[in-house]
Structures are given as C-alpha cells and as structure tokens.
Amino acid sequence: MHHHTRPDPPATESFPTDPSGLPEAGRPQLLELAHGDTLDLRVGPVAKRLGDTTVRMLGYNGSVPGPTLKVHQGSEVIVHVENHGDLDTTVHWHGLRLENKYDGVPHETQAPIPVGGEFTYRIQFPDPGLYWYHPHIREDYTQELGLYANLLVVPSDPGYWPPADRELVLTVDDLLVEEGRIAPFSPAETSHAAMGRFGNVFLVGGDPDLRLAARVGEVVRLWLTNTANTRVFNVGLPGARLKLVGGDSGRVEHEEFVESVVLAPSERAVVDVLVERPGELALEHHTPDRTYRLATVVVAEDGAGPSAAAAEFEVLRRAPELEAERRQLDRWLTAPPDKVLALVAQLDDPAAMPAGAGPVTYACPMHPEVTSTEPGRCPKCGMKLLATTSATMAGGGHDMGGHDAGGHDPGPMDHGGHDDHGEGHGHALGTADGIEWEDDMVAVNRRTTTATVHWRFLDRTAGADSPTIDWQFTVGQRVKIRLVNELDSDHPMHHPFHLHGAGRFLVLARDGVPEPNLVWKDTVLVRTGQVVDILFDVSNPGLWMAHCHIAEHMQSGMMFSFNVARQ
C-alpha cells in the first residue's frame, strides 16, 4: 500500500480566499496541438465571477476550466507545467494510456511540483475520445477550485464518429458557495469525508448560466465530463432527441437513443442531439426527486433545413472492434474473478469524538427518525448509527436550504432507464437506485474528516483476504476484477472506481446482468450494494493507481497502487 496523497504537508495555515487584484478568469480556450508541439500550462489564482459574486479560484492558463486540448490519435505532445498555485501539484492525464512516469502521481511517478516549480510531461494519445486533466494532490481542494480541463483526441479514422454539425466540449461540476465565498477548506485535512463535498452552484464549462447556440436542423455533439468532487449527474435535454455515441474512451458498441446519461465523477459521455425546433432548450440534471437547470441552448431558425448530418441521425451505427470483444465475452462472464475487491467504510463517530457526558442517543444521519439507545446500524439504509447531540440533529437531516441552483421544477420526470441495475441489491436502501444524489446529512458530513472516516479497499480474493492489496500484472494480460460495494459497511454508498493508465477496461456485468452496450472505460460507478465485474486489458508497464474518484474518499484512503511488469 502506498499512502502518498495523504500526508503532503500543508503549505500554509489557511488557503487564501481574497480575489482582489487577481486577473479575471477568462473563457476556456480551444487549443489544437500538432505532433511534437509544446504547450505551456500555468497553474495560478484567478478572480472568477459567479453571477453577482466574485470568488478566488485556481485556473490553468487563467481560465476555469483550463484550455481544452485538441490532439490527434497517435501523436505526442509536450506540456510544460509551472505551478503558481496554493500548494504542491501534479497533472494527471485522466484516462490516457501513457508512459508511467508522466501519470502525475506524486511520490510514485514523480516528485510533487512545489509552488514556484515546474515539470515537463510528454504525453501520448493511443485512443480516440474524450479525456481530461487535473491535479493529483488534494483534488478535494484543487479540483473544486477550478483545476480541470478536457482533452479531445481526434481519431485517425475519419469515419470513427457519425457526422455532426457542431461540437460542444462541456464539463459539468458543482461548487459549494457560502456567504459569497467558496466554503472553507483546511490545508491540513479534508472535510466532507463521508459523502464528499456537494456544491450548490452548478457550473457547465465553468459557467453558472451558460448559454449555447445551435440552429434548427443541426446535429450537436455534446462531449460531457463530470468534474465534480462527488455529485453524480443525470444529464438530459428535454425537447430534443439524444443519441448516445460514446463513453469514457471512444465510441460505444452500438449507438442508442436515450432520455439522459448518468455520469459519475470523472466519467464521460458523448451524446448527439438532433435540434428540430427553434427556441430554448434546457440542459438539465434530473434526480429521482428534483430537476436542476444546468445550461441553455438557444436554437435559431435560419431556414436552411436539416443538415447532411441530420439525415444520418436515425442510423444507429455499430463499432466492429467492440462487437469482436462481445463475441469472446462469454468465457469471461462465466470465469471466476481473478481479483475480488471490496469497497467499505470504517467510520469513527464524529459526534462522539469529544469526551461527552450523560446519556447518548444513536440516530441514523440519513433517517433521523431511526434512533436507538445503543450503537447499531440503520435498518433502512445500513449506515452506522451516530451518537447525536442537539447540534447534530438541528443541522442534520434534509438541510437543503440554498442548495437550489437554477430552476427547481418539482413534478414527475423521467430519469432515463438507467435504474434497472438488477434485483436483490440496493433496494432496501434510502436511495432505491443505489446513488446518493444529494448530501442528506449536511451537518454531519461537513464535520467528517480524513481522521474520522476511513474509506477502504479490501482484497477479498479467495485465499488473499486481507487489507493489503498486492496486485502484480503483466503487459498483455487480461484480468477479471470483481468490485463488491459491501452493504455491511459503516456507510454504504456508491463509488466511482477509477484505474489509471495501465490499460482500459470493459464492464462485463452489473449484479450478474451482462453489460448491454460495451465501451472502453477507465471509471465505473459501483452503486450501493452492487457487484460489478470488469475485464481489465493491461497494456502499460509501471506502478499505477486505483482509487475512488470521489475526491474526499480517495483522500480518506480509498486507493492503492499496483504493479505491471513488462512482458
């Protein structure tokens, strides 16, 4: 086990929050880079306007998000990074299969870049699709503050994607703003360690009120990346038809019409939209209980009629390379897993931490009506009951005041047919679909830190049942990994499981149900109580990380590293 991201010493007593005198954050640029080009990337503070408040954030090259990099499959570029941010940094190239020494993992693949320091990356792009970059030190702070940006790899095969008239590369994110400031962070430890830091301002492409333009008769391609610390998004565009064409790393096995797409932190989706009528369309985030407006698409009528791309919109194409994978998948579906990894939480009781006096009541932070005079677990959701104080309960429960950003439209809504994740798991929980869509324990969550919440991976591989994970793979190997999100945990919750660029994987099955539409992935959402089997195609040697992509969970120990040997 390598606990490299935790003990990085604090650079300061508190992080600065004053935006005065800082350059105003610009719009993210689109930078096309040719093979051999060098990009200078500068990390530094910016003054970011959010509606009528201005907050201090961090940007790559002065924007939030940073510049979108457009590169060509098979090329290589050099990125020279200068750190003028608040603390040590690295740049992790999320989803890319690259040389291990440029993976951006502090203390493992490189020394941290100190404030005032620099580092030069040389990165390759073997696979087409949508990727992104962000720091790998205190992501809970630096990613929340704006250090994230996309990287689009254009395929060598011009017919790889269906035709589109307009392409929009968009990050979706949420930011926690309180009293005109970004809610405070401690340089010494990560807060919100239980559920992660949910935000109350939604940012699309860094903008709380983004307006996009389109024309009637066009196909608009949305390249979507969830850059939030913890929030799962379910993105739709009511009134327009959506066609799912790609995921984390390239196109899907078969294109399909969808109502919306579920994106866990760090996941990507590529969605084509046929715009058929003039007016305004709302890009929305739908949970089972509410709808949030994320951005507006203004559709103009110019009388030109449907485009050539629109004429092909009805065609649902198939990807032959993934159909070939499908044909050899049966033996992997029936094979026993090579590795079994359990996802669990060990929670110290935050309310009981100070030596208390008098009788204690235990209650579920998710279900305040569930109380007990003894420690135990909530019968409704399985979460560990926490000792309560009046302060805990006053602030706990559904303290959602101020958490609406944009149009809140109660009423019936559909959320896309992504809930059919099998029977027998998760249905006894507070969230029937195994996703915590909101922070339902705001006060408790805020006080949980990396000192009191311990997210863990446990190796449950037969014969190797241990908290120490010692994975040794070889280039060229395929490995079946079973991810078990154990309900018998102090705080069962969903986790987006991410593997660094040692390879890429296919989801084989969720709760035993074979994955209906394959796509190469680097992150998979493992819902509460769910069992997900993946097939990891190992291609790159080195020391690589695996971790939960909820920033606060990784900071709280939900990570390990594994070795890949050369063939």
Ligand SMILES: [Cu+2]
């Ligand atoms: Cu997690």
